[in-house]
Amino acid sequence: MKKIIVIGGGLGGLAAAVTLAHAGFHVRLFEKNRHLGGKLMPVHLGSYSFDFGPNTITMPQVFKGIIEQTGERAEDYFDLIPLQSHTRNHFPDGATLDFSSDAAEMEKEIARFSSRDAANYSAFLKEVARLYGMSERYFFPATFQSWKDYVSPSLGLALLRARPAETLHHFFSRYFSDKRLIQSLDRYATYIGSSPFKAPATFSMIAHLELAQGVYYTKGGNVRIAEAFAAVAQKHGAILHTETEVQKILIENGQATGVVLADGRTFEADLVILNGDLLSAYPKLVEERFRSSFTDDKIRRFEPSISAFVITAGLSTRLPGLKHHNVFFSGDYQQEFDDLFSKQRYSEEPTVYISNSSYTDSDAAPEGDNLFILVNAPALASDGSLQIKPELYKERIYDFLQTYGLDIRSHVVEERVFTPVFLKDKFNAYRGSLYGPSSHRKADAFLRPANASTDIENLFFIGGSTHPGGGSPIVTMGGQNLARQIISKHKT
Template identity: 55%
Template sequence: MKKIAVIGGGLGGLSAAISLAVQNCEVHVYEKNDHFGGKLMPVTLGTHTFDFGPNTITMPQVFDQVFIDAGENPRDYFEWIPLKTHTRNISSSGEVFDMSTDLDEVVSQLHKLDSYAAQKYPEYLDEVTRLYHLAEKEFFPRTFTSMKDYLSPSLFRAFMKVRPMQNMDSFHKAYFKHPLLLQTFNRYATYIGSSPFHAPATFALIAYLEMIQGVYYVKGGNVKIAESMAQLAEKRGVHLHSGVEVKKIHVKNNHAKTLILSNGDEVEFDAVVMNGDLLEAYPKLVEEHYRPSMTNKKVESYSPSISAFVLLAGLNKRLDKMLHHQVYFSKDYRQEFETLFNGKYPEDPTIYISNSSVTDPSVSPDGDNLFILVNAPPIRNNQQENNVEYERYKNLVYDRLESFGLNIRPHIVQERMITPHDIQRKFGAFRGALYGISANERKNTFLRPSNRTKDINNLFFAGGTTHPGGGSPMVIISGRNVAREVLKQWGSVPTQLS
């Protein structure tokens, strides 16, 4: 029986661990935090409970497949709640557009806002559907372990069909004219931590997921996904070690031989899967001379995605006219992104609020549970934590919400602030980036770090920093893909992973 270590118990690590355990590997997962699921972290403030993230769930079939492959019925573990009309978008002037999988509802709104968009919307849906299915077939299942994987003729043909050279904003202007609609659909770039004025139009495929396939929530909180995956892992014999941090990987003859743990143990494995932000973890755990293809200089050359400034606010009342998700947009979206990627906090930020108690009052029985997120710049090198500045920005966010008529300050009974520095500490995120590497540069979008290091023959990477990218479904796919690559070492790839 092969013995495999997984460093990091996020969704990618759990996905890899379950896939490997089902194939009779002895798997140990080491997680420094006291919970499994990575950023899908539960937070309880009084009677209010929150999911740190993700709050918007798409591609439910990806999560379900983890359980199906393990011979389990996912509905025995958690229940999906589809959100037909899921996100309310509000412009700085107060105009409103609700996103929905109901085509008639969307087109009715478009006729009032933008007659051109109403005419073009079916064509838009056709194109994002094409983009999604091409990516699903040609990009998501691949692992990149050598240069020949990048030079595949079929991959090149697919690459040229997904609008790699057009930016998202340019793409959306072919279908929408109204400023609020452009902001609404351009916001998909933030799902990969990037700017719509630089990120490739490829990622407009997210519209297929939200406007056709649908947005979902898990009864009891999205964190039930992570809890269920951890439960399944243990059922399949995975050894889960919480509160245990891997401090060092010892390498010998281009082979990861042993892990040094925070409890003082030194353990040996046949293969190691590094789950998490490899730009942070790889340099920390492996001495530089063992990784010539990923030097410290190369790590620093990557542009991190945006981070997040988060407020968790438990209220003593229910708010009117809120959906599960809402977005309050800035006046100048282009300027907002320029400010972010110049390392500064926008004074007029776009604000996202998830209020899961709208759908599921049980998670916050005494009032709404507002997860308030503002895009934030990644931490600059050697930037010191400034709690006074963070406090100032918190009040700016509340003031901004008041300008939209949302006065929540008098009703807050529980509050917690989570900053980019907190994200860096808690999740080992490179410069506090929430989504790994920015997709503003084409090479970082389509040539992400390999799923297998070129320098250490039994060390593999899963998570948002590597292929196929950030976002919960993608990291689960990466774990599954990496499990397949690990098993290839011993000439055994099961049908469900091939």
């Protein structure tokens, strides 16, 4: 059976490792960090635990499917808890709007703002379900390995029916009139690192995931999913190396033949899978002379997605009014995105997301709230500069939350700040961005970099910067899809 090397232990790489190892391939995975799971990283500060990466889990069937394809029970590895009323949206006028996966409850919530909007909610759900269904049928299962895979008539028709020319903000505005409700929905653009005023309406399908299929939390932390994937991969024979960095991909006669590690060791392989940020990892591991279709100049032309400024704060008490997921909106959302992308600067008045998993799982913070506080940030400047002083910007965020009556400073016991520089250094993220290219250009939204190198045979790509895109269930699905393609072609 062929030898396969996976570079990077994010969810996509782990999903591929499980699938390939179960099929009998010799799988060896190298991860430069101590933990597996990529941005789904555990953070511990004293008695407080945090998930650094995806705090919102959707599409539970995808994560369960990675385990269950091996004949095992996902429930034996992790417990996914449904959060029916999952996100509280706070607005400058003092109003709050709770998002729920119960349609009747959502209609009641929306009716408090607009009876007309509430009446349109059912039609809205129907349309976002249609868009999700198209993605599920045409985009998610595919693995694009050459330009020919992009030109099928069925895919072309699907693209035209997916509202590619309409922005996300315009789409929401056709169904709803209340600016606060629209602002709450517009935030889904940040799930793909983009602006709702530029990203295609196709991504309104995210609303279907949260408002129809539901939002989940993994008991003990969402990192349990990555830990489960790693355990099952090893159980089926995969060899997982942590704290082991790959320095170079070996290329011979136009084929990937193995890797060289930072410590000088060499490992041969029949196929190599790169699970990482394509815009930074590919040029780092492969000399430009071998990748004429993906030159350094081409990489520089991509617009990076947004990054994040994060505070993990362990408090001495539990603050009233917080749910598991919370959003505190700025007064001018459009200006905020103009700052992030057009001006490439930090917003003076940023929208603040707070995950408080102790609301659902008190073991995550026995003494008080464990607040994962995230603000959208611009990608690093081309020279790598940060543009702000982290401590000063942290205080600005605390000042902003204070206007909502949320006093963080008085109760902080443990605290740590993470900037886009951390994302660049820890995860090799291109200019510190969260999702590689933004989804503003139609080519970057629908035709993300393919899953196979066009220049190097037997070199494959998975992760949020490649097809089918970012988000924990999507990259997981992408890893499994690629592995299945390899199995169908190479298993003897």
